[in-house]
Amino acid sequence: MSTTAATASLESDVEQFRATFRRIKAELGKMMVGQDEVLEGVLVAFFAGGHVLLEGVPGLGKTMLVRTLADAVNLKFSRVQFTPDLMPADIIGTNMIMENENGRKEFQFQSGPIFANIVLADEINRATPKTQSALLEAMQEHHVTVGGTQHPLKEPFMVLATQNPLEMEGTYPLPEAQLDRFFFKLKVPYPSAADLHTILDRTTVTERPIVSKVLQDAAEVVHLRGVVRQVPLASEIQTHAIDLVMATHPDSEKATQRTRKFVRYGASPRGAQALILAGKIHALLDNRFHVSCADIDKAAPAVLRHRILLNFEGEAEGATTDSIIAEVLQAFA
Amino acid sequence: MSTSTNHVLRNLHTLRRRMYLQTFVGSLVWLTLVLGAFLVVVAGINRWFLGRLPWETRFSTWAAITTLLAAVLITYFKRLSLRQVARRADRIAGTNDRFLTALTFSNSASENMRNLALRECSSFIEKHNFRNLIRIRIPRESAWIVAPIATLLLLQLDARNNFAINNLNRAAGQREVAATVRALTQLAATTEKKAEETNDDALKKLAAKMRQDAKELGTNAINQDEAAKSAMRQLASLEQFVQELQKPPMNATSEELKALAKALETNEATKEAAAALQAGNLAEAAKALESAAKEENPEKAAEALQRALDELAKKKELSEALKQLSRESQKPGSEGQKSSDALKRLAKMLRQSSQSGPGKQNPQQQQLSKQTLQELLSAIQNLKYAENQDGAGNKPVPGKETAGKDLPMAIEPSGQKNEGGTPNPGDPRLASGQPGSEHDEGTTETPFGEKTTVSTEKPKEAAIRGQLGEGESLSTLRASGADNDKASRRYKELYESLAPTAQEAVMQEEIPLGSRLFIKRYFEAIRP
Structure with missing residues (x-):
């Protein structure tokens, strides 16, 4: 293929990506009203190949969002309601003694709900750390190991976890290692009065919105993810992303004043990866073929907010990771 | 490299030139403010410490040139690479890093996506005009330049005004001492003449001092009061100098010298000096005494000298110089130092005596020198009196010849008589202007005139x-x-x-x- 043809093909792939993204977002918008940022965040993470932690009070449509996404992208969806008595095997699956065709009994792996393309881990912080950590391997390696045998997960694989920030009693906060595996942490805000009107209009009538399937199969998603990763960026832009991550470390010379005062641990290299990937998608959505600092900055809050751990002073002073990120962004503007 | 890429580079070069210009203008304004402050400080120093006009055109020109060069240097050291220019342009124009991306990928746009990115960035830049993105603005702080300019202007005006007053004062001061300066200069000339006649080094020295004093008097006359004070100080100093010269170096009689020689003979170290003293060779004796004073134990020689002085004192009245020597020897101090000093003083006296002795001047010349010194002293005292009188209110009135202003007449008598019999203030014909002086010297026609004959008739x-x-x-x-x-x-x-x-x-x-x-x-x- 000649260079011109290859460029034209790539251009068409990019156009396809933009169109697909917008169509899926529009389909999600049918069910989720007034949550544009959340919808865009979920889709960015979806095309970047990451997982999303949704945080919001009950009744804001988090579960609905995930279900709608699965419908729109035409992928297999499963939901796991996390409770304190939930065991890892309940998620991953287990080996069971089964009778084969010859009448002999043998161990057969019975897959758990994790074997889906889109997994909703509802109220993830209600399960014990042991169960929470069962997700670690699946989220990072995209396979699970049971009885010494690795069982690969189907691509694309995405975990969307939700947690309620209010009811903290009887919950188990996610460990840092688990949090770091989430591409984005998105806060689901309470809808405005106008949005509520729309929600009520749509949900209290006989007819319910029908979600169309935008994608045909999983391979299309994998292809579009490949397109995203081709977006180039100048070394200065990459430096900017690194600067932002370094600025969240209290011991770094680039740390801001509040970082030094309130932060215990800063973002990991996964954070920098997430910034770049999210930046690439933002660039494509902005009709550009290159990443800019603005794209990185736009992704920074969702990427970094769960990767920054506040120290005791920060907690006592009521500092938030968002305020620290805002200061970091201002420092490197 | 494509046309669109060239367009991006051209834009970046233009922006860089404008950024340099902006840096230059900004630096120049700041440096001008610093220069202004510096010139104000220099002006203050000129005005109050150096007594000069605050504004110096030459210095200021150099300072301005230095400022200009410094601004150029700052601009040079703040030079930017094209990448830096691109980053700045992106930040200012909000182009989402298109300049930077285009610049980065212009050299390595091998991949397809990079090609797409470069094409998009270049076309975006081509569509917009970024040449005027960097506007050359004069910093707001430039308004502060008015402050040093106004300060300098005020300082200059004030200094000019002040210096004009000072010049008037100086002129008045110069007028105040003009007569004294003239008189001193003429006295110096006369003294030089006399010094040559008498072959007297001391008079030559005195003449030189008079000239120096006359010069200083003119320099120090910054105003009328100061001029009068300065004149008084100089004249008093001269008077003291003349009096010092008048003092005989050593009035020792031949009897005293013999006694001294005898006393010095008793000590081995001073034997040579004693022999020279016996022979009447005072210079040689002084030399020998000086070498004796340098020896480690001059106490014995000093003791012998002290004994001789005591003996002489018992027999008859010692000469003033030897009395002084005796007194100073008895003053407390370390023994070694005291002894050495006593010998040195004696050596000095002897040397002075030898210099003023018959070896250099004949008796007539000595007499003439002595007379000249006396006349000079009188003249100086007259000048002092005249200055004093002027200071007391008898200021010389311009255009009117006063007694003080006629002082040179003291040296070149005009033959004017004192009609009233009462001397005018500063009249050179008055002996010294001091109470009692008329009794010992009497009034004469000139300050150098003949001494009145003292009555030789013995009282009954x-x-x-x-x-x-x-x-x-x-x-x-x-x-x-x-x-x-x-x-x-x-x-x-x-x-x-x-x-x-x-x-x-x-x-x-x-x-x-x-x-x-x-x-x-x-x-x-x-x-x-």
Whole structure:
């Protein structure tokens, strides 16, 4: 293929990506009203190949969002309601003694709900750390190991976890290692009065919105993810992303004043990866073929907010990771 | 490289030039402010410490050139790479890093996506005009330049005004001392002439000092008051100098010198000096004494000298110089140092005597030198008196010849007579202007005139014989000179002999502060 043809093909792939993204977002918008940022965040993470932690009070449509996404992208969806008595095997699956065709009994792996393309881990912080950590391997390696045998997960694989920030009693906060595996942490805000009107209009009538399937199969998603990763960026832009991550470390010379005062641990290299990937998608959505600092900055809050751990002073002073990120962004503007 | 990429680069170069210009303008404004502050400081120093006009055009020109060069240097050191320019342009224009991306990928756009990115960035930049993105603005702070300019202007005006007043004062001061300067210059000329006639080095030195003093007087006359004070100071200094010269280096008689030689003979170290003294070679004796003083133990020689002085003192009145030497030898101090000093002083006296002795000048010349010094002293004292009178209110009136302004006449007599018989203030014909001086020198036609003859007629003596107690006694009455009579002894000599005693008495007494001035005035008043 000649260079011109290859460029034209790539251009068409990019156009396809933009169109697909917008169509899926529009389909999600049918069910989720007034949550544009959340919808865009979920889709960015979806095309970047990451997982999303949704945080919001009950009744804001988090579960609905995930279900709608699965419908729109035409992928297999499963939901796991996390409770304190939930065991890892309940998620991953287990080996069971089964009778084969010859009448002999043998161990057969019975897959758990994790074997889906889109997994909703509802109220993830209600399960014990042991169960929470069962997700670690699946989220990072995209396979699970049971009885010494690795069982690969189907691509694309995405975990969307939700947690309620209010009811903290009887919950188990996610460990840092688990949090770091989430591409984005998105806060689901309470809808405005106008949005509520729309929600009520749509949900209290006989007819319910029908979600169309935008994608045909999983391979299309994998292809579009490949397109995203081709977006180039100048070394200065990459430096900017690194600067932002370094600025969240209290011991770094680039740390801001509040970082030094309130932060215990800063973002990991996964954070920098997430910034770049999210930046690439933002660039494509902005009709550009290159990443800019603005794209990185736009992704920074969702990427970094769960990767920054506040120290005791920060907690006592009521500092938030968002305020620290805002200061970091201002420092490197 | 494509046309669109060239367009991006052209844009970046244009922006860089404008950024340099902006940096230059900004630096220049800041440096000008610093320069302004610096010039104000320099102006202050010129005005108050160096007494010059605050504004110096040459210095200021150089400072301005330096500022300009500094601005150029700052701009040079703040030069930017194209990548930096691209980043700045992106930030200012909000182009989402298109300049930077285009610049980055212009050299390595091998991948398809990079090609797409480069094409998109270049076309975006081409569509917009970024040449005027960097506007050349003069910083707001430039308004502050008014402050140093105004300050400099005010300082300059104030200084000009002040200096004009000072110049007037200086001119008045110069006028005030002009007569004294002229008189001193003429005195110096006359003294030089006399010094050549008499072959006297001391007079030459005095003439040189007079010239120097005349010069300083002109320089120090910054205003009328200061000029008068300065004139008084210079004249007093000259007077003291002349008086010092008048003092005979050593009035030792041949008898004293012999006794001294005998005393010095007793010591091995000073034997050579004694022999020279016996032979009348004072210079040689001085040399030998100086070498004796340098030896490790000059105490013995000093003791012998002290003994000789004591012996002489018992026999008869010592000469003033030897008395002084004796007194100073008895002052407390370390033994070694004291002995060495005593010998050195004696050597100095002997050397002075030898220099002024018959070896260099004949008796006539000596007499002439002595007379010249006396005349000079009178002239200086007259000048002092004239200055004093002027200071007391008899200021010379321009256009009117006053007595003080006629001082040169003292050196070149014009033949004017003092009609009233009462000397005018500063009249050079007045002997010294000091109380009592007319009694010892008398009034003469000129300050260098002939000394009035002191009456040689001895007063009558009356001897009264009487019986007091068991033995016979004889009282002798000696009649002193009356008020209008001439003193048989020079007042000056009498004053000099009594002055040290009086001074010691004054030093030892605890005199109240308020009274010190009166005592000082008293002694000033009776000073010859």
